[in-house]
Amino acid sequence: MQHLELSRLAQEAPLRVLLVHAGEPDALTWSGLVQPLRLAAKVLGPGRLHVDVRSPDKFTADHRLWHLVLLVADESEAGLRPANLRALVARCRAAPVWGGVGAGVLWLAEAGALNGARAALPWSLYPDVDMRADQALLSPHLYEIDGARITCCGGAASIDFALTLVDTLFGATVQAQVKEILCVDRVRGPDERQRVALQARFGVLQPKLTEAVTLMEANIEEPLSTDDIAQLAGVSRRQLERLFKQYLGSLPSRYYLELRLQRARQLLRDTNHSIVQVGLMCGFSSGSHFSTAFGALFGNTPREERQRKLSQ
Numbered sequence: 001m002q003h004l005e006l007s008r009l010a011q012e013a014p015l016r017v018l019l020v021h022a023g024e025p026d027a028l029t030w031s032g033l034v035q036p037l038r039l040a041a042k043v044l045g046p047g048r049l050h051v052d053v054r055s056p057d058k059f060t061a062d063h064r065l066w067h068l069v070l071l072v073a074d075e076s077e078a079g080l081r082p083a084n085l086r087a088l089v090a091r092c093r094a095a096p097v098w099g100g101v102g103a104g105v106l107w108l109a110e111a112g113a114l115n116g117a118r119a120a121l122p123w124s125l126y127p128d129v130d131m132r133a134d135q136a137l138l139s140p141h142l143y144e145i146d147g148a149r150i151t152c153c154g155g156a157a158s159i160d161f162a163l164t165l166v167d168t169l170f171g172a173t174v175q176a177q178v179k180e181i182l183c184v185d186r187v188r189g190p191d192e193r194q195r196v197a198l199q200a201r202f203g204v205l206q207p208k209l210t211e212a213v214t215l216m217e218a219n220i221e222e223p224l225s226t227d228d229i230a231q232l233a234g235v236s237r238r239q240l241e242r243l244f245k246q247y248l249g250s251l252p253s254r255y256y257l258e259l260r261l262q263r264a265r266q267l268l269r270d271t272n273h274s275i276v277q278v279g280l281m282c283g284f285s286s287g288s289h290f291s292t293a294f295g296a297l298f299g300n301t302p303r304e305e306r307q308r309k310l311s312q
Contacts, residue, residue: 005148014050018066020059027074029102032158039178040166060087069095071104075122089113102154109133118144122153123194140193160188191262209243216256223283268305275302
């Protein structure tokens with residue numbers, strides 16, 4: 001994750017966050033985002049965080065400075081007219097950090113605003129992706145923080161996304177207070193995936209790719225070789241590598257390693273298995289290899305991950 005741009009915003013006082021709401025007020029995508037942020041503002045007290053809401057029409061006519069802008073819409077919402085969308089995107093880009101939640105991710109991608117950025121698109125909207133939107137690196141993860149552009153698939157993941165923003169901007173103590181008020185036990189990380197996103201996007205068009213990923217997910221403790229996966233999926237190794245590179249932006253071996261490490265992180269957070277046991281359960285026979293690979297992906301060691309869980 002690239003949190004550098006977000007972390008810089010923590011120096012702003014007050015930090016001005018604008019949520020451009022283009023959906024229904026009772027939608028989970030919306031309430032899951034706005035409630036944690038408003039609670040954080042209350043916990044922080046006056047002068048630290050200002051959260052405001054605008055409709056798309058009112059936002060395009062608003063020329064005030066916002067530090068963080070998010071375009072939010074439930075996935076069932078119809079898209080905006082092209083002229084309105086262009087004006088909206090231009091205003092979003094004026095903020096140091098900006099992005100979309102739910103259908104807002106698709107609208108930004110269709111406008112070309114997410115080209116080259118990792119973007120967490122709701123799995124149900126994958127059939128609606130056109131050639132323009134496909135220039136974004138559409139991800140099956142719950143949310144993505146890619147430099148100044150941040151996205152979330154919406155739904156219940158909006159809560160995890162909002163709490164991650166609170167942690168990054170104001171620290172773990174403030175996040176813990178908001179979690180307690182909301183009765184949230186665990187915040188899912190951006191590396192966790194929408195379970196059906198891959199099938200929704202590639203299941204019909206790329207069944208071999210979906211089959212290969214399914215094999216990886218079913219063989220975490222005793223990993224298969226890339227050659228074994230290719231053979232079981234009925235393609236050559238070269239074909240498999242080409243599919244992964246084209247559609248997932250990664251080599252099969254790298255994607256598989258990240259799946260195992262994501263599983264290890266989840267076990268460290270949610271179970272009392274020892275670090276050695278977790279490594280073995282995720283296919284690492286060497287403790288040093290497990291620790292090095294974990295640190296390279298997440299920026300901290302398995303021991304530090306476990307300590308973070310214990311301190312919460």
